[in-house]
Amino acid sequence: MGVTQHYSVQVTGRKPLSASAEAFLAEPLSATLTTIRPDGSLHAAPVRFTWAGDLGLARVMTVGSSRKARNLAANPGSRVALCQADGFRWITLEGTATVSNDARExxxxxxxxxRRYQSSPPDPPGxxxxxIAVDRVTALNI
Incomplete structure (x- = not known):
């Protein structure tokens, strides 16, 4: 039986994650993005995402009319949690989120x-x- 490893890290000054955490975040898995609705209740949605460890940024592609994007538009700079899990391994990236329709972004x-998922994301209008500017990471068994 393996040893369970759990840790929580405040990510400041772009402190790098462990090699095992970076490797786990590179696996082409889905995650759950949790945002806060305007009424204060939580909204969780399955998403695909990317992680740029050198920048401390996670990115999620969606449409502006999605509940998650509307939640963030209603409360700019609000906090979100993005949790990737695989069996008994998981990592949660927390931070403030912004929504952009800028063509370059x-x-x-x-x-x-x-690059991560070996196929382009859907290309719907909008x-x-x-x-997500990640400032806290919690993980288990990675």
Whole structure:
């Protein structure tokens, strides 16, 4: 029976994650993005995302009319949690999120997504990118 490892890290000054955490975040898995609705209740949605450890940024492609994007538009700079799990391994990235429809930012998000998942994301009208400036990481068994 293996030893369970759990840790929580405040990410300041772009402190790098462990090699095992970076490797786990590079696996082409899905995650759950949790945002806060305008009424204060939580909204959780399955998403695909990318991680740029050197920048401390996670990105999620979506459309501006999605509940998650509308939640963030209603409360700019609000905190979110992005949790990737695989069996008994998981990592949660927390931070403040912004939504952008800027063509360069969306194109960068699409490029990163295509590299991680080996295919382009859907291209619906109104596509935006949610960028999360990660400042806290919690993990188990990675």
């Amino acid at each position: 969306v194109a960068d998000g699409v490029s990163r997504y295509a 596509r935006v990118v949610i960028t």
